[in-house]
Amino acid sequence: MSVFVKLTRSELRLYLREPMMAFFTLVFPTVLVVILGSIPAFRAPNADLGGGRVIDLYVGISVALVLAMLALQMTPAVLATYRERGILRRLATTPVGPGRMLAAQLVMSMLIAVVSAGLVLAVGRIVFDVPLPAQFAAFAVGFLLSAAAVFSVGLLIAALVPSGKAGNSIGTLLFFPSMFFAGLWTPREVMPKVLQRIGDFTPLGAGERALHDAAGGHWTNPLSLTVLVAYMLVFGVAAAKMFRWE
Amino acid sequence: MAVITVNHLQKRYRDTIAVADVSFTVEAGEIFGILGPNGAGKTTTVECLAGLRRPDGGEISVLGLDPGNPDLRRRVGVQLQESQLPEKMTVREALELYAAFYPEPVDWRKLAAELGLTEKLGTRFAKLSGGQKQRLSIALALIGDPEIAILDELTTGLDPQARRDTWDLIESIRDRGVTVLLVTHFMEEAERLCDRLAVIDHGRVAALDTPAGLVASVSTEQRLRFRPSRPLDDRLFTELAEVREVRHHGAQIEVIGDGNVVHAVTALLAANQIIAADLRIEQVSLDDAFVQLIRNRG
Numbered sequence: 387m388s389v390f391v392k393l394t395r396s397e398l399r400l401y402l403r404e405p406m407m408a409f410f411t412l413v414f415p416t417v418l419v420v421i422l423g424s425i426p427a428f429r430a431p432n433a434d435l436g437g438g439r440v441i442d443l444y445v446g447i448s449v450a451l452v453l454a455m456l457a458l459q460m461t462p463a464v465l466a467t468y469r470e471r472g473i474l475r476r477l478a479t480t481p482v483g484p485g486r487m488l489a490a491q492l493v494m495s496m497l498i499a500v501v502s503a504g505l506v507l508a509v510g511r512i513v514f515d516v517p518l519p520a521q522f523a524a525f526a527v528g529f530l531l532s533a534a535a536v537f538s539v540g541l542l543i544a545a546l547v548p549s550g551k552a553g554n555s556i557g558t559l560l561f562f563p564s565m566f567f568a569g570l571w572t573p574r575e576v577m578p579k580v581l582q583r584i585g586d587f588t589p590l591g592a593g594e595r596a597l598h599d600a601a602g603g604h605w606t607n608p609l610s611l612t613v614l615v616a617y618m619l620v621f622g623v624a625a626a627k628m629f630r631w632e
Numbered sequence: 633m634a635v636i637t638v639n640h641l642q643k644r645y646r647d648t649i650a651v652a653d654v655s656f657t658v659e660a661g662e663i664f665g666i667l668g669p670n671g672a673g674k675t676t677t678v679e680c681l682a683g684l685r686r687p688d689g690g691e692i693s694v695l696g697l698d699p700g701n702p703d704l705r706r707r708v709g710v711q712l713q714e715s716q717l718p719e720k721m722t723v724r725e726a727l728e729l730y731a732a733f734y735p736e737p738v739d740w741r742k743l744a745a746e747l748g749l750t751e752k753l754g755t756r757f758a759k760l761s762g763g764q765k766q767r768l769s770i771a772l773a774l775i776g777d778p779e780i781a782i783l784d785e786l787t788t789g790l791d792p793q794a795r796r797d798t799w800d801l802i803e804s805i806r807d808r809g810v811t812v813l814l815v816t817h818f819m820e821e822a823e824r825l826c827d828r829l830a831v832i833d834h835g836r837v838a839a840l841d842t843p844a845g846l847v848a849s850v851s852t853e854q855r856l857r858f859r860p861s862r863p864l865d866d867r868l869f870t871e872l873a874e875v876r877e878v879r880h881h882g883a884q885i886e887v888i889g890d891g892n893v894v895h896a897v898t899a900l901l902a903a904n905q906i907i908a909a910d911l912r913i914e915q916v917s918l919d920d921a922f923v924q925l926i927r928n929r930g
Contacts, residue, residue: 396725437896472715476772479682479710481702482733595717601813 389482394497401460401494409499411455416505417447425613434576441594442517443573445510446597450568450590452502453533456495456565457540458557464491465541466544474631486630492537498532511529518602526601528610535617536564539589541625569631574598586610589617633661635695635780635811636681643676650676654834655690658780662811663802665826667819669926673835674815675713678784679699681813682710699753706734709810711769711777713785718756723749726757727775734776745906747771747801763794767801774805781805784815797824801908804850819919831925843918850921857885858908868904872896884910 391432401492402408414518419441422428435443468474510516519525529587540557547553567585568574574585574594585591596606636658644650651673657665660738668674679685680692683699692699695707700803727740733906744750747767752760760768766786783802787795795818806812816822822829823843831838831846838912841845854874866878874893887897894913901908 387732387734392729396721396729400718400720401724471717472712473717475684475712476710476717477717478684478775479705479712479731480730481705481735483705588928625831 390490392488393482393487394493396453397487397490397494398497401498407460411452411460412502412505414455415451415502416453416509419444419448419506419510420513423510424592429514435573438571438575439516441510441514442601443575443598445506445516446601447569447573448506449529449597450532450594451565451570452459452499452506453529453536453593454561454565454568454590457533457536458497458543460557461491461495461537461540462543462547462553462557463550465544466547466553469544469630469632470535470549472632478631488629490562495537496533499529503529515600518598521600521605525597525600528596528606530595531606531611531614531618532590534622535589535593535614538618538621538625540623541629542621542632543626545629564588564590568594581593587613587614589614635660636660636664636813636888637689637693637816638677638681639692640690641677641687643673643685643687649835651687653836654830654832654835656812656830658836659809660811661786661806661809662807663814663825665822665829666813666815666824666832667829667922668817668838669830670817672832674832675784675828676819677817677832678813680780682708682782690842691798706776707779707888709776709781710836710915711781711783711786715769716736716765717757717768720756722754722756723760724753726768727753727771728791728819730772730775736777737775738777739777740771743771743775748797748806753859761794763790763797765796766790770801774810778810780811780813782813782815785823786816787818794843819917819922823918833926846916846925847916847921850916850924852890853916854889854893855895855914856908856911857881857884857914858911859883860885860901861907861909862892864904864906867899869897881907887899897903 393612422444423441431437431439468487474487475489507518512516512632542558543560544553549582567581567588569577573600574582574591577585586595586609592610596610596614599606599610634657638657639655639656646730654673654677662898666674666677667771678837680687680697681694683704687701696703697704723744727744731737731740744753747770749764749767749771752764757765757768770786773783787798790798799821802812802814814825826843828840828842829846830840839849841849868876869878869887872889874891874896875887875889877888879888889896
């Protein structure tokens with residue numbers, strides 16, 4: 387087994403030992419779908435949504451929620467803690483180096499994201515008859531781009547904060563507006579036009595819109611695509627430039 | 633053969649000069665100590681050696697290579713001050729993972745046994761005592777079977793028993809042929825372990841010698857303290873060439889002198905048939921030598 391696989395497995399094991407974190411990132415988005423789906427009105431066609439159902443929307447929103455929790459709440463806290471505790475510094479004195487640990491941490495997060503999102507889609511489909519994304523390739527692209535954008539933001543937080551606690555606080559602070567624009571409290575589709583427009587320029591607003599497009603059988607709209615790529619480039623490069631091992 | 637050569641090392645952080653001018657060499661197979669008060673530039677020197685910081689001036693060679701050379705990451709084991717592990721990682725997991733980092737690691741089970749960690753293999757890092765954490769940290773520095781081990785402030789925060797155990801351990805590391813560079817601010821530790829020492833103060837080398845050599849360079853003063861079996865005249869002592877001073881502490885007499893003062897005083901007491909009760913002889917310790925070295929420079 388390669389060193390990278392061992393590192394990733396080790397990170398995964400440590401992740402599973404944080405029951406709260408594991409519950410919220412792996413199970414909670416699906417629980418949310420189940421709770422909302424239990425409300426009869428949310429399972430009925432809704433005129434405001436052009437005949438769509440609320441539960442159909444919340445499958446996409448829950449997938450965005452998975453990414454938000456992993457990228458904004460978990461990643462900055464974990465990486466800043468690793469730096470604060472000198473773990474990255476110790477790695478810098480070994481042949482492996484802290485860069486590979488960072489990569490292992492991101493690969494692990496993506497594995498969790500895929501499993502958790504898959505669970506949301508499966509439960510949505512099996513329990514509430516939410517159709518799987520009509521354009522599955524577009525859904526996958528939207529998912530990956532949203533992940534790239536929001537993880538870039540998370541990595542920049544990790545680069546800038548002095549401690550794990552600070553990383554967690556700032557991540558949580560960004561989590562709420564991000565998820566607001568992704569429609570967690572009011573689906574994007576029923577938001578006032580102004581809020582929708584603002585949301586289009588946030589990573590998860592754009593991300594949720596891309597997922598929604600794919601669910602309806604369309605390719606990702608150019609605006610969301612541009613916004614997601616821009617977040618990835620600007621925040622990703624800034625994070626890479628500013629990240630310190632100690 | 634020198635395995636580490638440091639020549640006029642310089643390192644500054646913004647306005648403060650951490651290392652002004654440090655030079656020394658470390659020979660293969662020795663335990664070399666870097667001793668100095670807090671903030672003297674010890675850790676910065678070590679971080680430059682470990683390739684974690686780029687020096688602003690001077691040259692460093694480790695095993696004939698530049699400290700930034702990636703090859704050194706597997707040939708030099710480093711135990712840094714305040715480097716921890718994830719709280720929920722167990723001792724076994726840490727050893728297995730770090731062993732996988734190196735091309736030819738030592739058997740981690742054996743290493744764990746040598747370090748007294750076998751019973752703690754299933755314990756998570758957060759649940760280890762300070763001494764156990766420190767021993768695990770040493771194990772991780774040695775797991776790649778390095779030629780040089782750099783150990784920074786190894787025993788800080790350990791209780792006296794754990795500290796002594798750690799000292800035995802370092803001697804056993806040296807016995808395996810590993811060159812040890814030890815950073816410390818404990819005199820007792822330096823005196824007990826190090827073949828040679830560099831005393832660093834204000835970013836410069838204040839002295840470089842064996843522990844005994846350092847003590848001798850500062851002073852050859854010795855003190856005798858005892859309770860004589862009958863009162864006697866101070867002049868008996870002060871007439872001796874070796875005696876510098878006589879002091880009284882209640883019933884006790886303290887005689888201070890150089891060189892052969894111990895022999896001269898005991899001979900005198902014997903000649904006068906005086907019994908010296910509670911006799912104590914104090915020599916200058918490395919502690920005193922260190923304080924004096926630093927003070928002379930201040």
